[in-house]
Amino acid sequence: MLIDTHINIHGEAFEEDLEDVLQRAREAGVSPMIAICCRLSEFDAVLQIAEAHDDVMCTIGAHPHHAKDRPDITADELVEIAQHPKVIAIGETGLDFHYNYSPRADQFPSLRAHIEAARRTDLPIILHCRDADEEMADLLEEEMGKGAFRPLLHCYTGGQALARRAAKLGAYFSASGIISFKKADDVRAVFRDVVPDDRVIIETDCPYLAPVPHRGRRNEPSYLPHVAEALARVKGWTIEQTAERTTRAARTLFDQLPDA
Ligand SMILES: [Zn+2]
Numbered sequence: 001m002l003i004d005t006h007i008n009i010h011g012e013a014f015e016e017d018l019e020d021v022l023q024r025a026r027e028a029g030v031s032p033m034i035a036i037c038c039r040l041s042e043f044d045a046v047l048q049i050a051e052a053h054d055d056v057m058c059t060i061g062a063h064p065h066h067a068k069d070r071p072d073i074t075a076d077e078l079v080e081i082a083q084h085p086k087v088i089a090i091g092e093t094g095l096d097f098h099y100n101y102s103p104r105a106d107q108f109p110s111l112r113a114h115i116e117a118a119r120r121t122d123l124p125i126i127l128h129c130r131d132a133d134e135e136m137a138d139l140l141e142e143e144m145g146k147g148a149f150r151p152l153l154h155c156y157t158g159g160q161a162l163a164r165r166a167a168k169l170g171a172y173f174s175a176s177g178i179i180s181f182k183k184a185d186d187v188r189a190v191f192r193d194v195v196p197d198d199r200v201i202i203e204t205d206c207p208y209l210a211p212v213p214h215r216g217r218r219n220e221p222s223y224l225p226h227v228a229e230a231l232a233r234v235k236g237w238t239i240e241q242t243a244e245r246t247t248r249a250a251r252t253l254f255d256q257l258p259d260a
Pocket of ligand 1: 127
């Protein structure tokens, strides 16, 4: 079995056929799955899907794009929501200086509140980072100095330096369909040369980033085996080794996942 550690399924993209999509995933050997919350206002919708399916768990967080909705979010609020048994991670949170949909001045306090919540709950924290490698590495090192927490750099597309510094802090890394894209040699090099073999996991990040050969179409969890195959080629592993290692790492990081 493969674990899809990052699905965005509460939105319009899956409104018509959510049950079919989840069933196709199970038939493709993909289960359980983690439904990501990207804005606080959508948590109820995400939770509702998780509550309706034994093999779907969820998270609580605000994506850096949406940090501006609630820049004053506190760790207390996040910790309280995270008490729900279906919530198994904090995030998605992070820094995105590529789009800057939220001002940087809002992204930092939001990210720090999420880190504090992750530290207090001992839940893993799902981090998004785009064009902010150095700021992210500096902040993670500083925050780790205040007390341990368990970071995941999801859909990793950053550079070697951030990967090295985050790996030193015990971070996990997830590969998405990008690792199968023709032009992604730099991303593949990071997974091959820097990402520790026992701290790599996989995700679809659906409905975005469909892996080859589905590139350009709506992505869904049943396409996750294509991400696993691409990672296997990068790491020089068999498909069986890739499934076993990424599943073990995902279960170590997300330690409240249900059985498949
Ligand atoms: Zn992201």
